[in-house]
Amino acid sequence: MADTKFDLIVIGAGPGGYVAAIRASQLGMKTAIVEREHLGGVCLNWGCIPTKALLRTAEVYTNMKHASAFGLKAENIGFDLDAVVQRSRKIAKQLAGGVGYLMKKNKITVIDGEGRLGGANGSGPSVIVKGKDGKETTYHATNTIIATGARARTIPQAGLEPDGKLIWTAREAMTPDHFPKKLLVIGSGAIGIEFASFYNALGSDVHVVEMLDRILPAEDKEVSAFARKAFEGQGMKISTEAKVDKVELNGDSVKATITGKDGKSVTDVYERVILAIGIVGNTEGLGLEEAGVKVEKGHVVVDEWLSTGVKGVYAIGDLTGPPWLAHKASHEGIICVEKIAGSNSVHPLDVKRIPGCTYCQPQVASVGLTEEKAKAAGRKVKVGKFPFQGNGKAIALGEQEGFIKTVFDEKTGELLGAHCIGAEVTELIQGFGIAMTLEATEEDLFHTVFPHPTLSEMMHESALDAFGRVVHI
Structure with a gap:
């Protein structure tokens, strides 16, 4: 007979759920994860990863159409839609298989089916799983994390x-x-x-x-x-x-x-x-109301430690509201599990320090407060901007479209936000994210040596510009 008792059961194997399960296993918890469709969830199978594969195809296609600008010849440019889609699906499948490997490596029990909260027992809430054969099995855990994600909003x-x-x-x-x-x-x-x-x-x-x-x-x-x-x-x-x-x-x-x-x-x-x-949380069919879990505007209400207020029941990711980002869900999963484990070093998530990325052409990335929101919060700010056309690497790449903008507190020099548009800014933004986590000031950024020739030099120049010290414009 299959084991039905665990320290932690996670409902949903998306980027929040499977990361939470892995961290729980690392901390010595006997862990199970319930998934009704695909390991990796929407993000890995139908969202973040496969869309980036499609967008990479679009980027290469655009470059091929402008081959002459690089001294190259490319004639009769076209695309095979089926092949484009299949490349995307192959990448998603590869990564889903990788999540399966991680579950085995970390000795996490994977339960196929739809999970919902059941009645409480002596050790914590129960989870009832309806398998693909229609049969139901009841599992017991000291703690349960709900990570069922969200779906597209309709009109x-x-x-x-x-x-x-x-x-x-x-x-x-x-x-x-x-x-x-x-x-x-x-x-x-x-x-x-x-x-x-x-x-x-x-x-x-x-x-x-x-x-x-x-x-x-x-x-x-x-x-x-x-x-x-x-x-x-x-x-x-x-x-x-x-x-x-x-x-x-x-x-x-x-x-x-x-x-x-x-x-x-x-x-x-x-x-x-x-x-x-936009999206709306997948809250239906989870037994939330019966368990006493509060739901508002399609999202589960949680505190800073992701607790629903019902003993032993937690929720993370898109299910808990914006920002609807995979990396937010993953980080919440780790915070939640480490708090359950009694860690003294865990900190609540500061949503202002969560980077956001849009992989269009040109790319868009940001972290922290916008200039408008910083001013609305009563902060006196200094703003710096540096254009891609002033950067040697950008010119060499043929990517002169865009800029990097930084927002600092005028009095303290605190970096309040960074906002970027242009080539590869989705890779650059984490530099500002680290700076904000370390509570860096403008002086810290001034004294950081940025390698040349790189796009990252624009991060430096933008900070310098905010305080009247920009060099290359």
């Missing part, structure tokens, strides 16, 4: 319910059986913009509709404005302060009525629609 009143054929979520958008010549993307956050960038690069006529007054609304205003100009220069159509009032599905096309900020409505026909207006 039923406008007819915007994904059907898998004409109206896509991210899942359908990354495994298309048809390349849309004309595409409507609803929502301009990271997910919407990444898919808009991918399809636009491969030749689709892309129209992005955003309800707010700017695209990438979570980013610094200057970054948003620069991104919009860049995307429109690539041929993308962007409508802000606009909404899709209704859609009509007609055979192999979608008729959409869009109302702009001037109040006028326009109807147009698209081959496909991508819905990217």
Whole structure:
């Protein structure tokens, strides 16, 4: 008979759940993880990783079209959609297999099926798992972590319910059986913009509709404005302060009525629609209400240590609300487990220090407060900016589009935020993340030696610029 008693059971094997399980095992806990679909969750199988594979294809394709700028010849450039998708799926499969290996290596019991909280017992909450054969098994654990993630938000009143054929979520958008010549993307956050960038690069006529007054609304205003100009220069159509009032599905096309900020409505026909207006937590069917777990606005309410307030029940990741990021979920998983284990060195997560990355062309990355939010918080700030066109490595790469912006507290020199747009800024941003974690001031950044020639030199120059000491502009 299978073992049914554990120190910790994790429901959901995404980047939050499987990392939490591994850390628990490292700390000596007898651990099990429940997963209804794929190890690695949405991020690894249908999100972060496979989309980056697609976007890498788009980047290479764009470079091939501009081969002459590098003294190269590339003629009759084209792409095989099936091969592009298969490369992405192969990478996802490889990494999912890697998670399976990690579970075995760390002696974590993997339970296939759908888990939900059961009644409490002497040692803690129980978890009932419905297997793929329909049979239910009850497991017991001292502690349970819920890490079931989230799914795409929909707009039923406008007819915007994904059907898998004409109206896509991210899942359908990354495994298309048809390349849309004309595409409507609803929502301009990271997910919407990444898919808009991918399809636009491969030749689709892309129209992005955003309800707010700017695209990438979570980013610094200057970054948003620069991104919009860049995307429109690539041929993308962007409508802000606009909404899709209704859609009509007609055979192999979608008729959409869009109302702009001037109040006028326009109807147009698209081959496909991508819905990217945010996500909602997967809270259903988990027995949360029966267990006394509080849910607000589609997300589980937790404290700084990820506790739900119900003894032995915790929740992490997208399920607990924004920012909806894989690395946030993973870090929460470690914090949660280390707190359960009684660690004295664990610290609550500071969401202001979580970097955000968007892998469009050009890339966008940020950490900390925007200039606007810093000022709204009553901080007097010093702001520095340095353009890619002033950096030798960027010029050599043929990537002169973009800038790096830093926001400092005027009095203390504390780095409050960094906001970047341009080539490889998703790799550069962690330098600022480390600086913020170490509570670095402008002086610390001034005295750091940045290697030459690198894109990272712009990080240095941006800090110098905030205090009137910039060198190369």
